[in-house]
Amino acid sequence: MDKRLEPIVQAAQKRYGATYEEFRDEVHLFVSPERIADALALLRHEYDFELLSALTATDYFPQQTPRFHVIYQLTSLAQNLSVQVRVPVNGDNPQVPTATRVYAVANWREREVFDMFGIVFDGHPDPRRILMPEDTEGHPLRKDFPLGYEEPQFTFNFEEIDLRKPYAKE
Amino acid sequence: MAHLVEEVNVGQFKHLVSERALTGETMLLNMGPQHPSTHGVLRLLLELDGETIVNCIPDIGYLHTGVEKNMEAKSYQKAEVMSDRLDYMNPMGNNLAYVMAVEKLIDLDVPPRAQALRVILCELQRISSHMVWLGAFGLDLAAMSMFLYCFRERERILDIFELVSGQRMMTTYFRPGGLWRDVPAEFEKTVRDFIKIFPRRIDEYEKLLSKNPILIDRLVGIGYLSKEVALQYGVTGPTLRASGVDWDLRKARPYMGYEQYDFNIPTRPEGDTYARYIVRIDELRESLKIIEQALNKLPSGPWRSQNRKFVPPPRSEIGVSMEALIHHFKLWSEGFSAPKASIYSAVESPRGELGLYLEGDGGPKPYRVHLRTPSFDNLAVLPEIVKGHLVADVVAILASIDIVLGDIDR
Numbered sequence: 001m002d003k004r005l006e007p008i009v010q011a012a013q014k015r016y017g018a019t020y021e022e023f024r025d026e027v028h029l030f031v032s033p034e035r036i037a038d039a040l041a042l043l044r045h046e047y048d049f050e051l052l053s054a055l056t057a058t059d060y061f062p063q064q065t066p067r068f069h070v071i072y073q074l075t076s077l078a079q080n081l082s083v084q085v086r087v088p089v090n091g092d093n094p095q096v097p098t099a100t101r102v103y104a105v106a107n108w109r110e111r112e113v114f115d116m117f118g119i120v121f122d123g124h125p126d127p128r129r130i131l132m133p134e135d136t137e138g139h140p141l142r143k144d145f146p147l148g149y150e151e152p153q154f155t156f157n158f159e160e161i162d163l164r165k166p167y168a169k170e
Numbered sequence: 171m172a173h174l175v176e177e178v179n180v181g182q183f184k185h186l187v188s189e190r191a192l193t194g195e196t197m198l199l200n201m202g203p204q205h206p207s208t209h210g211v212l213r214l215l216l217e218l219d220g221e222t223i224v225n226c227i228p229d230i231g232y233l234h235t236g237v238e239k240n241m242e243a244k245s246y247q248k249a250e251v252m253s254d255r256l257d258y259m260n261p262m263g264n265n266l267a268y269v270m271a272v273e274k275l276i277d278l279d280v281p282p283r284a285q286a287l288r289v290i291l292c293e294l295q296r297i298s299s300h301m302v303w304l305g306a307f308g309l310d311l312a313a314m315s316m317f318l319y320c321f322r323e324r325e326r327i328l329d330i331f332e333l334v335s336g337q338r339m340m341t342t343y344f345r346p347g348g349l350w351r352d353v354p355a356e357f358e359k360t361v362r363d364f365i366k367i368f369p370r371r372i373d374e375y376e377k378l379l380s381k382n383p384i385l386i387d388r389l390v391g392i393g394y395l396s397k398e399v400a401l402q403y404g405v406t407g408p409t410l411r412a413s414g415v416d417w418d419l420r421k422a423r424p425y426m427g428y429e430q431y432d433f434n435i436p437t438r439p440e441g442d443t444y445a446r447y448i449v450r451i452d453e454l455r456e457s458l459k460i461i462e463q464a465l466n467k468l469p470s471g472p473w474r475s476q477n478r479k480f481v482p483p484p485r486s487e488i489g490v491s492m493e494a495l496i497h498h499f500k501l502w503s504e505g506f507s508a509p510k511a512s513i514y515s516a517v518e519s520p521r522g523e524l525g526l527y528l529e530g531d532g533g534p535k536p537y538r539v540h541l542r543t544p545s546f547d548n549l550a551v552l553p554e555i556v557k558g559h560l561v562a563d564v565v566a567i568l569a570s571i572d573i574v575l576g577d578i579d580r
Contacts, residue, residue: 023511024274050401054514054525054542071527073514073542077401077417084514105404108550116238126186131231131579134182140239147243 001027004081008047012039028084033070036087037097040072044102049074049083052099055109057089057117061143067091068119072099094119116141186227187217196224203232207310207565210575212549214564221560226553233579241539245505246272246346249536254340256541257577259302262288262295262331263519265344267541270425271515271526272346275508278480282469284348285426290361290464291334291343292426292517293457297368298327299520300450303572304375307447310569311388313379323371326364333360347481348474361465365458372454380451389444393555393567396441403554404547407522409571412449413441419518431463443570450572453520480506505534512538521545521572545577 001009005027012018016035021028031039043049054073061067066088075082089096098121099106110121111130118139121127129136138145153161183198190196202213211232217225237256241249253268254261266288273280280288301324308316328338334353335343343350379385395405400413410417418435420428436452438445475481482501483494500506508530516525522544531537548571556564 024277024513026513028512051406052404053516053523054527054540056527056540056542058512058529058538058540071540073525073527077415077422080422082514103404104399104402105547105550108546109404128182129231131234133231140236145239147239 001025002081004079005083008043008081008083011042011046015039015042026082026084028086030086030088033087033089033096036070036072036085037099037102039085040074040099040102043074043083043085047076048078049076049081051075051077052103052105052109053082055099055106055113057113057119057141059117059141059143061091065091068094068117070096070113070119089119095122096120097122098124100125115139118142183215183227187225190219190224191217195219201561201564203229207568208575209306209568209573212573212575212578214552214568216561216564218561223556223559223561223564226556226564228549228552230549230575230578233575235580237580238539238541241536243535245534246508246536247501247505249539250345251340251342253541254342255576256543256580257519257521257524257545257574258339259299259574260295260519260521260524260577261339261341262291262343263299263517263524265342266292266426267515267517267519267524267526269344269346270517271513271528272508274513274515275511275528275530276346276480276506278347278477279475280348280426281472281475282427283352283471284473286464286468287349287353287473288344288426289428289431290461290468291331293461293464294327294330294361294364296457296520297454298324300454301327303450303520303569307569307572308379310565311385313382313385316375316378319371319375319378323368330357330360330364333357345474345481347477348472352473358465358468361461365462365465368458369455372451376451380448386444388563388566389442389447389570391442391444392559392563393443393570394441395551395555399554400441400551403551405522405551406544406547407519407572408449408453409446409548409551410522411435411437412445414439419516419523423516425517428460430467431460433459433463443566446570446572507532507534508536510537516542519544521574521577522548541580543577543580545573545575549573549578 009020012029016031016039018029018031053075057068057070059068068089070087070089072085110124113119115129115132116139151161196217196219199216199218201216202208203211213229215227216223237252241252250268253264256264301320305317305320331341332338335341395413397413397415400410416435416437421435433456436449438449478497482498487494488498510532512529514527516523524544525542527540529538556567
């Protein structure tokens with residue numbers, strides 16, 4: 001770990017009960033959903049992480065609980081440092097407090113995460129879908145959402161697949 | 171033409187518009203999705219008081235093709251072709267972002283020759299991307315001839331790409347561990363020819379535009395973006411540097427040997443549309459400097475890693491070595507596996523920080539790919555900077571932040 005990151009990690013551990021992991025010189029802090037807004041505010045205001053480089057999520061369905069990780073990639077321009085904050089979120093009724101009050105960029109990024117994963121950001125000023133059409137059902141980047149392809153039909157399962165095929169039926 | 175101008179129902183945008191829109195005092199007007207100055211399919215919903223903008227609500231997603239989801243279903247080698255198609259003005263840069271992320275995840279070395287060639291090609295790509303930007307910028311501001319001049323120069327760069335990769339765009343020339351193949355013998359001469367004529371061309375563009383009174387009237391003081399707002403909205407790249415922030419990943423976190431080259435990061439403190447224009451023009455010159463230095467000390471040697479677990483063996487070896495044949499077969503059928511871990515790696519694309527969050531699950535396919543594309547965040551700041559300007563200024567401001575819709579919608 002970068003020497004300059006040590007006090008930051010310690011502060012996050014002490015104040016927000018964060019744990020951390022390291023891989024290829026990247027530090028991942030794990031923070032619980034209730035404390036994420038405060039933890040981000042700490043990093044933003046006290047440790048000068050001015051830039052929220054990326055905000056995304058991953059879905060570990062079905063191998064792992066909690067199902068989702070929401071990921072905040074923070075960059076400090078002044079210190080030239082990066083740190084990643086990860087928030088494990090439960091699968092049913094996933095909710096995370098919004099980061100829009102700390103980083104304005106979180107507005108669109110959180111809309112994207114909501115659109116793609118169905119994670120609701122509490123207190124978000126504009127909770128609409130962003131990339132998919134308004135009337136989309138489901139959240140495409142979840143692992144239980146099919147990529148979409150035509151199932152090959154063979155003689156033994158022709159009718160079974162035909163029944164669920166999405167073409168116009170008479 | 172009156173039928174094209176149609177008022178939009180406030181409905182779902184109630185929480186985003188001012189109260190005056192609800193009483194019908196201001197007007198909601200669609201700009202796009204099909205509009206020549208939106209550089210693709212972008213819909214801007216403008217709340218107008220006369221001709222002044224009260225609010226602007228961008229509506230994106232028209233080009234969403236599910237690149238991230240598709241990449242999860244492909245092996246690491248095959249997923250690369252999808253990265254070209256994101257930001258179609260910058261395929262080499264996207265390839266670089268993708269292969270660097272893969273290399274970081276699997277911890278693969280890249281030989282110096284491949285690194286230098288990647289730098290040369292990415293800088294050429296930056297010039298070509300800025301050429302399209304400058305052409306479209308001129309076009310949006312009614313300097314029609316700029317478009318023709320800029321595309322003339324861009325064509326020369328695309329010819330170089332065709333020479334090395336066989337494709338003008340969508341090159342997929344960089345591969346994890348190096349390049350697809352070495353550059354042909356004519357490469358150096360072709361690039362040198364280009365960097366010889368190009369400085370004069372930049373002077374010509376500047377003669378046409380930089381002191382043009384009409385252009386200055388339309389750009390200076392328009393679309394002011396302060397440093398604080400830019401950082402709040404995650405703006406990166408030339409747009410951020412035109413607001414006085416000296417931040418370029420090539421300097422701050424050098425990759426691919428950028429630390430060996432001597433170049434400057436152009437910045438401007440003004441933060442207006444003209445500053446963004448000047449920063450990009452200056453970047454053209456800096457890119458030329460990098461290309462020239464990289465060409466002068468272009469190392470010889472291998473152009474891709476010798477690590478056969480990740481990089482396919484040359485054709486000549488397959489016929490004589492059983493092991494090479496096995497590696498070839500394994501790499502092109504199953505692919506290589508990456509550890510169960512995640513990394514974030516970012517490069518400086520012509521538009522800003524192009525980051526990749528890449529997660530492996532121990533198998534040959536990425537578990538999760540997230541592309542942090544610069545245009546997405548750069549567009550998010552647009553509503554902040556167009557407020558109070560005229561409709562005609564939206565065109566200038568939008569052109570100056572240089573968005574690519576493929577980059578935004580992914």
